[in-house]
Each structure stands twice: as structure tokens, then as C-alpha cells.
Amino acid sequence: MLTETLAASPRYRAxxxxxxxxxxxxxxxxxxxxxxxxxxxxLGARAHWMNxxxxxxxxxxxxxxxxxxxxxxxxxxxxxxxxELSISFxxxxxxxxxxxxxxxxxxxTEKVLDPFLVVANALPKVALVPIFYIWLGPELSIYxxxxxxxxxxxxxxxxxxxxxxxxxxxKLARTLGASRAQILTKVVLPGxxxxxxxxxxxNAALSLVGVIVGEFQSGKAGLGYLIVYDSQIFQMDRVMVxxxxxxxxxxxxYVGIQGLEAxxxxxxx
Amino acid sequence: MTHAAAPPKIEFRxxxxxxxxxxxxxxxxxxxxxxxxxxxxxxxxxxxxxGKSTLLSLLAxxxxxxxxxxLIDGKPVTGPSPSIGFMLQQxxxxxxxxxxxxxxxxxxxxxxxxxxxxxxxxxxxxRYGLGAFKHHRPAQLSGGMRQRAALARTMCLEPDILLLDExxxxxxxxxRLSLGAEIGSIIRNAGKTAILVTHxxxxxxxxxxxxxxxxxxxxxxxSEHGIAFPSCGATRPTxxxxxxxVEFPALFDTVWQELDVHVD
Numbered sequence: 001m002l003t004e005t006l007a008a009s010p011r012y013r014a015x016x017x018x019x020x021x022x023x024x025x026x027x028x029x030x031x032x033x034x035x036x037x038x039x040x041x042x043l044g045a046r047a048h049w050m051n052x053x054x055x056x057x058x059x060x061x062x063x064x065x066x067x068x069x070x071x072x073x074x075x076x077x078x079x080x081x082x083x084e085l086s087i088s089f090x091x092x093x094x095x096x097x098x099x100x101x102x103x104x105x106x107x108x109t110e111k112v113l114d115p116f117l118v119v120a121n122a123l124p125k126v127a128l129v130p131i132f133y134i135w136l137g138p139e140l141s142i143y144x145x146x147x148x149x150x151x152x153x154x155x156x157x158x159x160x161x162x163x164x165x166x167x168x169x170x171k172l173a174r175t176l177g178a179s180r181a182q183i184l185t186k187v188v189l190p191g192x193x194x195x196x197x198x199x200x201x202x203n204a205a206l207s208l209v210g211v212i213v214g215e216f217q218s219g220k221a222g223l224g225y226l227i228v229y230d231s232q233i234f235q236m237d238r239v240m241v242x243x244x245x246x247x248x249x250x251x252x253x254y255v256g257i258q259g260l261e262a263x264x265x266x267x268x269x
Numbered sequence: 270m271t272h273a274a275a276p277p278k279i280e281f282r283x284x285x286x287x288x289x290x291x292x293x294x295x296x297x298x299x300x301x302x303x304x305x306x307x308x309x310x311x312x313x314x315x316x317x318x319x320g321k322s323t324l325l326s327l328l329a330x331x332x333x334x335x336x337x338x339x340l341i342d343g344k345p346v347t348g349p350s351p352s353i354g355f356m357l358q359q360x361x362x363x364x365x366x367x368x369x370x371x372x373x374x375x376x377x378x379x380x381x382x383x384x385x386x387x388x389x390x391x392x393x394x395x396r397y398g399l400g401a402f403k404h405h406r407p408a409q410l411s412g413g414m415r416q417r418a419a420l421a422r423t424m425c426l427e428p429d430i431l432l433l434d435e436x437x438x439x440x441x442x443x444x445r446l447s448l449g450a451e452i453g454s455i456i457r458n459a460g461k462t463a464i465l466v467t468h469x470x471x472x473x474x475x476x477x478x479x480x481x482x483x484x485x486x487x488x489x490x491x492s493e494h495g496i497a498f499p500s501c502g503a504t505r506p507t508x509x510x511x512x513x514x515v516e517f518p519a520l521f522d523t524v525w526q527e528l529d530v531h532v533d
Contacts, residue, residue: 166359166361168359168361169361169363171331171357171361172355172357173378175329175331176349176374176375176378176379176426177349177350177351177379178378182378186374186377186378187363190363190365191363191365
């Protein structure tokens with residue numbers, strides 16, 4: 001329905017101010033929560049309520065970061081992980097979407113593959129890490145495990161989204177003489193944009209898990225490699241630096257996908 | 270009809286249709302014989318599940334009869350035909366397209382000239398009072414406007430035959446009355462052949478030239494009723510005026526009796 005937008009009345013402006021105030025309050029509580037936890041962590045370690053050797057603490061992590069930056073290798077480790085992540089993420093998305101399209105185009109293939117996909121999806125893929133290491137070697141096994149972890153869930157999510165397409169829209173397209181490929185490109189795919197966004201989010205999280213686990217096993221570089229290496233020499237400050245960087249990477253991916261979603265969904269309103 | 274030999278626009282010849290499902294075989298239609306002349310507006314009424322919509326799916330080429338023949342211009346229907354426009358109960362506008370983009374969907378799928386289709390679509394939207402909304406999304410329009418946009422999408426195909434599968438039933442009562450009348454007269458004035466499937470007897474009588482009553486499953490043609498309003502003069506009254514015509518109650522009673530509604 002079209003609604004006339006009224007000129008802002010004083011009551012409306014008061015309501016707007018309350019909304020802004022509420023958003024501000026929530027953000028302020030979030031920041032205070034982070035600062036409070038950091039302060040508690042710092043204090044707890046320095047007062048030896050907990051063992052700083054095991055837990056590290058914020059100022060030590062900061063020091064660890066500065067040390068790693070001075071060595072000058074952190075950037076290349078970060079770049080290695082980001083590269084592996086980008087390639088795995090893109091390939092898992094492409095393969096998963098391709099598999100979903102194949103299943104949708106051929107119902108018989110879908111029925112035949114169904115039990116295999118269920119098993120492949122449920123299998124704990126980290127169990128494959130040593131096998132991939134032997135089969136694919138130290139480099140490729142990282143991509144292998146990252147893709148294996150995310151591709152099946154991406155395919156199943158997208159295929160489920162395809163199947164939830166409004167059947168009346170499909171019927172309409174059929175009365176217009178649309179081929180199955182046209183139904184896919186004009187009805188099913190554009191109707192599945194919300195599902196594709198959800199699959200991107202799941203894929204981002206799972207690909208990162210895969211890359212790090214892959215690096216644990218076989219990496220010669222990357223944040224996963226750094227975490228294992230530094231923990232073996234008991235440098236918890238440096239381990240925490242890598243963990244914080246991983247947190248920032250997932251945050252950045254989430255924000256990026258969120259922005260994409262706002263653009264794509266916003267165009268429909 | 271000047272040519273006795275000319276085939277009717279639409280003909281069902283001894284059409285039977287069986288659905289096969291996991292739970293067994295369902296006889297949906299039995300021995301349907303029906304013929305519709307060019308320019309005629311026929312309403313098909315019957316209770317839920319009597320196979321009314323199945324008749325339209327057969328005409329649209331979405332289903333093939335188990336036995337018998339479905340003919341358009343004397344030729345058997347083998348698949349979706351460009352001469353047919355189908356309006357469904359839901360407007361099924363694509364929410365990711367603007368109203369104009371929705372309107373050109375048919376020509377786009379059929380690979381027709383885009384500029385010509387767009388010009389036709391704009392003219393149709395203008396005529397149906399949607400000119401100012403062509404760049405809006407469906408979500409911004411009311412139910413009646415959406416259904417008018419769906420009509421524009423159908424008419425943009427320039428079909429000879431319109432199949433209307435309860436296109437007004439999802440609307441509120443007032444919109445339903447006025448939009449039914451409006452769309453009825455648009456189709457009549459354009460000289461199209463139309464089949465309206467509905468379970469709303471007053472709607473069928475007020476819009477159609479002929480009402481066909483289907484029996485309960487398996488659907489058979491139970492009776493046919495020519496609709497005329499001599500009291501309103503030589504020209505057909507509007508659908509709204511028809512509801513006030515003196516002939517209306519008797520027509521309603523006849524169809525109602527034939528429909529044989531039991532509440533069981």
C-alpha cells in the first residue's frame with residue numbers, strides 16, 4: 001500500500017529521538033561490555049587470580065602484536081590465510097550452487113544422490129584432514145578440507161531454497177512456455193536471493209574453519225600455522241593475536257555479506 | 270457462424286483425465302464434451318475438487334488428457350500455446366521485478382522484440398490506471414492493483430484466449446466486485462474468448478455469456494445455461510448492473526440447484 005508521508009510533527013520527532021537514543025544506548029552497552037571484560041581480564045591476570053602464562057592478557061597481547069609486527073612476518077601469514085580463504089570460499093560457493101542447480105534440473109539425479117549427500121553432509125569433515133594431507137599434499141589439502149567442510153551444506157541450503165520457490169510462479173512461467181532453464185534463471189534463482197545470502201554467510205564461517213584446520217595439519221604459513229607453532233612454544237600472547245585477527249576476518253566477511261544483502265534486498269522494496 | 274465447417278475456437282471431445290499418485294488413481298474428469306465459440310465468455314462453476322482448474326491446465330497445455338482430445342482452432346493442444354493467456358488465483362507478480370518488468374515477462378520468455386513489448390506494456394498499464402506505478406514494486410501496490418497488473422501482464426501477450434482461474438477469489442469483497450466487473454468488460458470489449466473458473470455463482474452469472482456446471486468428482490458437464498438479460502436492452506449490462514437485473518435471481522436459483530451443494 002502507498003502511504004502518504006506526513007511532514008514531521010513534534011510527536012514524530014520525539015519518537016525519532018527516542019529511537020536514536022535507544023540505538024545509542026545499545027551500542028554504548030556493547031562497548032562497555034567489551035571494555036569491562038578486557039579490564040577484568042587484564043586485572044585478573046596481573047593480580048594472579050588466574051595464571052597469565054596460560055590466559056595471557058590484553059596488554060601482553062598488544063605487546064605480542066608489536067613484537068610480531070617488528071619481525072615482519074605477520075603480514076605474509078595473514079595474506080596466506082586470506083588467500084586460501086578467498087579461493088576456498090569462492091570455489092565452495094560455485095561448486096555448491098552448481099550442485100544445487102544440477103539437482104534441481106534433474107529430479108532423478110537428486111533422488112539418486114540424496115542418501116549420499118546426507119552422509120557427506122553429516123560426516124565430520126575434519127576426520128578427512130589426514131587423508132587429504134596424504135592425497136593432496138600440504139598445500140592443496142588446505143583447500144580440499146575447506147571446500148569439503150562448506151560445499152555440501154551450501155549445496156543443500158541452496159537446493160532447499162530452490163524447492164521452496166512459489167509453485168504458482170513456476171506454473172505461470174510454464175503457461176508462458178518457459179523452458180526449464182528459463183524457469184531457473186527467471187523464477188527460481190531470483191526468487192532464491194535470500195537463501196543465497198544465507199548460504200554465503202554459512203559458507204564464510206565454514207570455509208574459515210576449514211582453512212584454519214587445514215593449516216593446523218599441514219600449513220607452513222598462515223594464522224592456523226601460527227596458532228599451532230606459538231602454542232607449542234607456549235607463547236599465548238602471540239596465539240591470542242592470531243585468534244583476534246581471525247575474529248576480525250569473520251567480522252569483516254559478515255559485514256561485507258550484510259552490505260551485499262542490503263543492496264540486493266533493498267532493490268526489491 | 271457463417272461457416273458451418275469452421276471449427277469452434279475451443280473444443281473438448283470426450284476428455285477423460287486420470288491422476289496417478291502414490292495412493293492410487295484418481296478420476297478427475299469423465300467424458301467432457303464442450304465447445305466454445307470465438308469471442309464467447311464462458312464461466313465454469315463447480316465445487317472444490319471437481320476438476321474445473323484441470324480443464325484450464327489441459328487447455329494451457331500443462332497436462333495431456335488420458336483419453337479424448339482438447340482442440341484449439343481444430344488443432345490438438347500439445348503444449349503451451351502463444352495464443353493463450355492464463356490468470357491465476359494469486360497474482361504471482363515477481364516481487365524482485367518492477368510492475369513494468371513484470372508486465373513484459375511473457376514476451377521476454379517467448380523471446381519477442383523487447384522494445385515493442387515494452388511499448389505495449391506501458392500502454393496497457395496506462396489504460397488500467399497503473400501508469401504512475403510502472404516503476405513500483407508489487408509490494409507497494411494494493412491487492413486490486415496487483416491483479417490489474419497481472420491482467421496487463423496477460424494482455425501484453427496479445428492472447429486470443431484468456432483462461433481465468435478464480436483470479437478474484439483472493440481479493441476482498443468490494444475489490445472483487447468492482448475488479449471482476451472491470452476485467453470482465455475489458456476482456457469482452459477486446460473481443461477475446463475467455464473461460465472463467467469460479468465457485469462464485471453470482472460472479473459467473475454477472476460476467477459470462479454461458480455458465481457450465483460441473484458435477485462432483487469425477488467432473489462431468491452437468492448442465493449449461495445461456496445467460497441473457499433482455500430486460501436491460503440489446504447490449505449486455507455491466508457486471509454490477511447485471512446483479513440488479515430481474516432475470517438474475519432465477520438464473521442464480523437454477524445454477525444453485527444444479528450445483529447440488531450438500532453440506533456434509
